[in-house]
Amino acid sequence: MNIAMDGSGSGQETPDEKQQLHARGRAGRRKGKALSRNDTGGSEEVSLNAMGRLYKKIIGASVVTRYLMGAEVPADSLGDEFKGYIFRITGGNDKQGFPMKQGVMLPYRTRLLLSDGHSCYRPRRTGERKRKSVRGCIVGQDLSVLALSIVKQGEAELPGLTDVVHPKRLGPKRATKIRKFFGLTKDDDVRKYVIRREVQPKGEGKKAYTKAPRIQRLVTPQRLxxxxxxxxxxxxxxxxxxxxxxxxxxxxxxxxxxxxxxxxxxxxxxxxxxxx
Missing domain, CATH: 1.20.5 (Single alpha-helices involved in coiled-coils or other helix-helix interfaces)
Incomplete structure (x- = not known):
């Protein structure tokens, strides 16, 4: 379950604002780290985004600028509704949209030569390497989005996040995983424990029926x-x-x-x- 901190933004920009944004983007590309180094605001409006629902919060510089990616953060300072919660920082993006990369111990952007298997890069051709701009893993005020996952649930429920249970649509399919799911032994018949799902036909007046997955790696006399x-x-x-x-x-x-x-x-x- 992920929560994402998303910075507030005005809906539509005027032509002058668009021109200023383009100029800032060009300056950032020329100078590399200048935009992220010089952005040191005292507080920032942040929204917690979970499954399409936004929770806006004002957080200060001292709250978020002390942690790295992967750190477990107590969320008491975000408000009373987050009292007792512990979040793990899983990533984020800065105001220009560049993603945070684990292991880059910098509080600003840098350019790295990335290849297949690296995060923040998807090669288009086999063996291709490319130098890409990535944001360091140290949290700072230049971030507009901070992705979090819940490590420990607090006292109150978060609307739309922890108070809703989304059951899995399909059950286990492999024989060993069915045994593990129901705590069965090798002598038990796995076929009796297959989770069936109900299918509603599209036509009117048609009766609903159930479907069961074909069990994989099932040891039967025919297979032996x-x-x-x-x-x-x-x-x-x-x-x-x-x-x-x-x-x-x-x-x-x-x-x-x-x-x-x-x-x-x-x-x-x-x-x-x-x-x-």
């Missing part, structure tokens, strides 16, 4: 028979290969002996002809 059959075929093939190899070796030895005998007879005939 197939395994025995495969092993028997494998043994039969190996025995056939051994017999053919022995037969070939016997034929080869016989041909070699015949060749040796022919050569010996030829030598004897030549020797007898030379004596005459």
């Amino acid at each position: 028979q197939h395994k025995r059959h495969r092993l028997a075929l494998k043994r039969r093939q190996s025995e056939k290969v051994k017999d053919e190899a022995n037969e070939y070796a016997q034929i080869l030895a016989k041909r070699v002996a015949e060749k040796k005998a022919e050569k010996a007879d030829a030598r004897k005939r030549r020797a007898s002809s030379m004596r005459k």
